Amino acid sequence: MAKKYRYAKAAPCEQAIIFARVSTKEQEPGASLDAQKVAMEEYCAKKGLKILNKYRAIESSTNGKRIVFHQMLDFVRKQKKKTAVVVHCIDRFQRRFNECVEVETLLLDDKIDIHFCKEDLILTKNSSSADIMRWDMGILSGKMYVANLRDNVNRGMEYKWSNGEYQSKSPVGYLNVPKTKTTPATIVVDPERAPLVKKMFEMYATGCYSIKSLKKFAEEINLCSIRSKNHKPLGRETIWNMLKNSFYYGEMRIRGEIMPHRYEPIISKALFDKVQDILSGKNASMPTREYGGISFAFRKLIKCAECGGTISSEHHKGYVYLRCTHPRDNCNQKTVRESLILQQLDDEVFSKIRLNANIIDLLKKCVIKKMTEDSEANAVMKRQITCELNQLEAREQRVKDCFFNGDITREEWNEEKANIASKREELQHTAEKYADISRDIQYTVNEVLDIAACASEIMKKANPEQQNNLLGLILNECYLDGTKLIYKLRKPFDMLINLKNSDNWFEFDKSDAPEYENLANQIQMYKIRMNMNEE
Numbered sequence: 001m002a003k004k005y006r007y008a009k010a011a012p013c014e015q016a017i018i019f020a021r022v023s024t025k026e027q028e029p030g031a032s033l034d035a036q037k038v039a040m041e042e043y044c045a046k047k048g049l050k051i052l053n054k055y056r057a058i059e060s061s062t063n064g065k066r067i068v069f070h071q072m073l074d075f076v077r078k079q080k081k082k083t084a085v086v087v088h089c090i091d092r093f094q095r096r097f098n099e100c101v102e103v104e105t106l107l108l109d110d111k112i113d114i115h116f117c118k119e120d121l122i123l124t125k126n127s128s129s130a131d132i133m134r135w136d137m138g139i140l141s142g143k144m145y146v147a148n149l150r151d152n153v154n155r156g157m158e159y160k161w162s163n164g165e166y167q168s169k170s171p172v173g174y175l176n177v178p179k180t181k182t183t184p185a186t187i188v189v190d191p192e193r194a195p196l197v198k199k200m201f202e203m204y205a206t207g208c209y210s211i212k213s214l215k216k217f218a219e220e221i222n223l224c225s226i227r228s229k230n231h232k233p234l235g236r237e238t239i240w241n242m243l244k245n246s247f248y249y250g251e252m253r254i255r256g257e258i259m260p261h262r263y264e265p266i267i268s269k270a271l272f273d274k275v276q277d278i279l280s281g282k283n284a285s286m287p288t289r290e291y292g293g294i295s296f297a298f299r300k301l302i303k304c305a306e307c308g309g310t311i312s313s314e315h316h317k318g319y320v321y322l323r324c325t326h327p328r329d330n331c332n333q334k335t336v337r338e339s340l341i342l343q344q345l346d347d348e349v350f351s352k353i354r355l356n357a358n359i360i361d362l363l364k365k366c367v368i369k370k371m372t373e374d375s376e377a378n379a380v381m382k383r384q385i386t387c388e389l390n391q392l393e394a395r396e397q398r399v400k401d402c403f404f405n406g407d408i409t410r411e412e413w414n415e416e417k418a419n420i421a422s423k424r425e426e427l428q429h430t431a432e433k434y435a436d437i438s439r440d441i442q443y444t445v446n447e448v449l450d451i452a453a454c455a456s457e458i459m460k461k462a463n464p465e466q467q468n469n470l471l472g473l474i475l476n477e478c479y480l481d482g483t484k485l486i487y488k489l490r491k492p493f494d495m496l497i498n499l500k501n502s503d504n505w506f507e508f509d510k511s512d513a514p515e516y517e518n519l520a521n522q523i524q525m526y527k528i529r530m531n532m533n534e535e
Helices: 032-047 065-076 100-108 128-163 194-205 210-220 237-245 267-279 336-346 357-403 410-453 455-461 464-474 512-534
Strands: 015-022 050-058 083-085 110-118 119-121 172-178 186-189 251-254 257-261 302-304 311-316 319-324 475-481 482-491
Touching: 015 032, 015 065, 032 050, 032 083, 050 065, 065 083, 065 100, 100 110, 100 194, 110 267, 119 128, 128 357, 194 210, 194 237, 194 267, 237 267, 257 410, 302 311, 319 336, 336 482, 357 410, 455 464, 464 475
Parallel strands: 015 050, 015 083, 083 110, 302 475
Antiparallel strands: 110 119, 172 186, 251 257, 311 319, 475 482
């Protein structure tokens, strides 16, 4: 750096201030600050300098505002006599050139001398170019040290991220476990909060709860962050961020990039995606509790067979009528009384479902038998998938080693990582199906049987909203054609009409898994809404 100094006799310096610095709070308990202080006190005594003040700074020299540093400069600026600024070494004083203008001004005005004890360097307004160069090189050396340290930290963090390690505080529902002499630091599922977090995801996925109602739920169960000092329940913003956090199903967001982590997920990817659809408004067709204060049995369930428009419900002279909204002028669909369609469904569906207690027990035994027969085949598939996942992990480790050894570029590494992550997600999704399919199907079928057994009674005694919930659970692809309803029955309700023999009733194909998974979610939604209506 080019510096111009005035060569005039410098004023004598008889007083000094001491400036000691460490970069972070974690370094304070060590001996660094005390060691600097002792060394500088001995130096001042040797030089005959009277110590006016002592500054202990715990602040970075490269990031943020250097508050203590500038307080020290303000102090010496106000002194009537020239003051020596005594520091242990150059990199304890500064590691960047930003402060040079301010410091040089004080030097040229003969307000300060700077004493670097370790380097045995004293800067005055008449310092030689060699001394100034030593100062510059010391700053440059400190700057290079910080840059290299940053590169090493980033390299280490990238390596840990590639291993699925999360380098930050875990979200609500998880616990950070610090490292010990024998085990590394890790993140584990919080046995108390994780079930509550999962419950909130499931509640929001039904479409029956808002962020506000989830906040009230969090207050009722006193769900708070483990880091909350006053144990305050989760707020709306925290709940919103929680519902958007992919960490809960097995992926972490690092610098805008999504990558898998190694910790146990709390929810499934399917549940997370359903929540995202509701948050983004994509699931706008999901039924709500009321519309204009009035509930209808067929609300949002039927379309017009002629034009495809929505069939709406309306009250007229004490009756409920179904009519097409006629988005196209050439539609000839007439208005139909709702009671006619309800009677049609009672004749064709509800009155034909005859399930007594004995039949229900036989059907449930049939389900268990079928699942037992498939268990061995499922076990074989799971072992095969586990083997493929292990091979994929070994392949990922080889690619990672190639990158850190410099054999491949970052672009090649990122491309291969994306391919491996895609394949791993596919295998994990398949493994999850084989691991949980029996439990999900058993739960779904058992719930279907219990609901179907009393469906006719529910329809006769229920209010319009409860009827709407049940019809949405049983019917699919409903179209109004004249005075007739064209519809399909959802699986396995379609197999309960005129059921006489339970032996071969349940024939499940693995391709039906998504449909049964969706039905399980619909049943959960139905039960929640029924409970809300009863309240």
